[in-house]
Amino acid sequence: MEFLAQTRSNEELEIVFPDSVLQSAGWDLFEKWGASGANAVDCVSFAIMKRYAMRKAFTFDDHFRAPGFEILKR
Numbered sequence: 386m387e388f389l390a391q392t393r394s395n396e397e398l399e400i401v402f403p404d405s406v407l408q409s410a411g412w413d414l415f416e417k418w419g420a421s422g423a424n425a426v427d428c429v430s431f432a433i434m435k436r437y438a439m440r441k442a443f444t445f446d447d448h449f450r451a452p453g454f455e456i457l458k459r
Contacts, residue, residue, distance in 0.1 A: 407432045414452070423448040 392398060403411065411429030418428055427448050434442065434454065441455045449456055 401433050401437070403429050403433065407436065410435075418448070418451055421448060421451040423451065 393400070401407075407429060410432035411425065414428040414431050415423070415425050418431065419425075423431070427446065430442075431449075431452050431454070434440075439454075441457050442449045443457045445458060447456065
């Protein structure tokens with residue numbers, strides 16, 4: 386909970402909520418990447434990352450590799 390509180394109060398971070406366009410793009414990506422093990426939430430994240438031209442993800446979820454994202458792990 387402390388991590389979430391710090392994230393929400395950090396002015397250097399932007400929290401992006403999916404709109405209908407991003408949600409639709411995520412579903413389209415789910416058709417493409419669902420078989421690799423990515424779930425619908427992962428695919429909405431992929432859509433957000435594509436919109437913002439992000440190539441790296443801080444995640445423990447290896448499903449982000451399939452569409453070509455680099456995974457940063459601590």
